[in-house]
Amino acid sequence: MLAHGALAFLLLALVQLAYCAQDYYKVLGVDRNVGDRELKSAYRKLSKKFHPDKNPNDDTAHEKFVEVSNAYEVLSDENLRTIYDRYGHDGVESHRQGGGPRQHNPFDLFSDFFGGGGQRRGPPGKPRGRDAEFKLEITLADFYNGVDTQFEWNKQHICDHCDGTGSADRKVEKCSTCNGQGVVIIKKQFAPGMFQQMQRPCDVCDGRGEKPKNKCPHCHGSRVVRKQTPVDLKIERGIANGEAVVFEEEADESPDWHTGNLVVHLAEKRPSMEDNPHRLDGVFFRRKGDDLYWTEVLSLREAWMGDWTRNITHLDAHVVRLGRPKGKVVQPGQVETVVGEGMPKWHEDGDSVYHKHEFGNLYVTYEVVLPDQMDKKMQGEFWDLWEKWRAKKGIDLHKDSGRPDQPPVRDEL
C-alpha cells in the first residue's frame, strides 16, 4: 500500500516536472535549428508581450515572462544550448549547480537586452550614425508564404586588423599639421593689411589631432573598411507592403559614431510569368491590405447557363475552386466573396504555439465575354429561339425601370 502511494506520488511529481519544464524551443515558438537572429527576435517579441508592466495583475503573463527568459537564457548560450539539446532541462540544471554561469533574473536579462540600464555601447556623447535604408522588392507569393531571404550590401566596418585605430602597431602620434589641435587656422587677407582668421578641421588627421605612426595596411589608416555584408531577412507571413524592417545598430560602423539602424523597406514586385516557376495563378492576384482581388472571365454560356468550374492555384499552390451548377446565373461585374482566401493577417507571433493565422477575403469579379462571331445558321437558330421566348417570357425593361412613360413636356419660351 505504502509502495503504491509512493509510486503515485512519484508519478505526480514527474507529471508536475514535465509540466513546469516546458520545451524551451516551444516556449519561444522557434524551430530546433533556429539561428541567432531569429532567436533574438522571438525573445524580443515575447518578453515585451508578457512583461509584467504590460500585464498588471496577470499571473499567467508573469509566469510566461519568466519562462521565456529562462528559455532565451539557455538557448542563446551556445554551450548551454548544446547541453540542453543533449540532456534536456536536467542537464542544464546539473551544469549550473556544477558552477556553470550564474542565473538569471528575468528582469536583468530584459534590461540588458533592451539597454534599459542606460548602458549603450561606446562612450557617451558620440553622435549617432546615419541609418542605412534599402528598398527590397519581393513577390506577392513571398508576402503570402513568408520567406527567409538574404541580401548583401556594401557595409562599412570598423577595421578589425587595427581595432579601428588605423595604426599597424596601435601607436598613434600627435598630428604635426595641426599640432594635435584637430583644427587648423587659416589667415585670409580680405583687404590690404586686414586679415580674417578661419578655423577648419584638419584634413590630415580628420580633425582628430592624432594619426597613426604606421598606417594599418588593411584600412590604410582610415580605421574602417567596406565589404559586401550579408543580411538575413525574415519576411513574416502577411507583412504589409511598404513595411520597414529595422535592424538595430547595423548600419555603417565607425569609431566616431554610434551605429545607426539598417532599415529595409519592403515593396511588392510586379508580377511576371518568368518569376513564376510553379505556375501559380495567384501571382496575378491584386492585394489590398489583407484582401486579395481576382478577375475571372466567363463565356456567355457559362454566365447564363451555369455548369462550370475553375481551379485557381493560390500563392502557396493550394487550389481554390470556383464554379456554378447548371442553371445558376452570374451577372457581368458580379463580385463573389470567398471568405478566408485572402492574405494571412500579419501577427507579431507569426505561426507559432501562441498564434495561428487568420486570413482576409478573396474577391472575385466576373467578366462575361460575348461571342462576336456567329455563322449564319447559328444566328438564325438563336434568333428564332429568342423570338419564341421573348413573346412568352420577355420582360419590359422600360416598365421595370419605373421611369415615367413620356418625357415631361417643357414649356418653350
Ligand SMILES: *[C@@H]1O[C@H](CO)[C@@H](O)[C@H](O)[C@H]1NC(C)=O
Ligand atoms: C477542377 O478540379 C475538380 C476536382 O479536381 C475537377 O473535377 C474539375 O474538372 C476541375 N476543373 C477544371 C476547370 O479544371
Ligand SMILES: [Zn+2]
Ligand atoms: Zn591634424
Ligand SMILES: [Zn+2]
Ligand atoms: Zn586597419
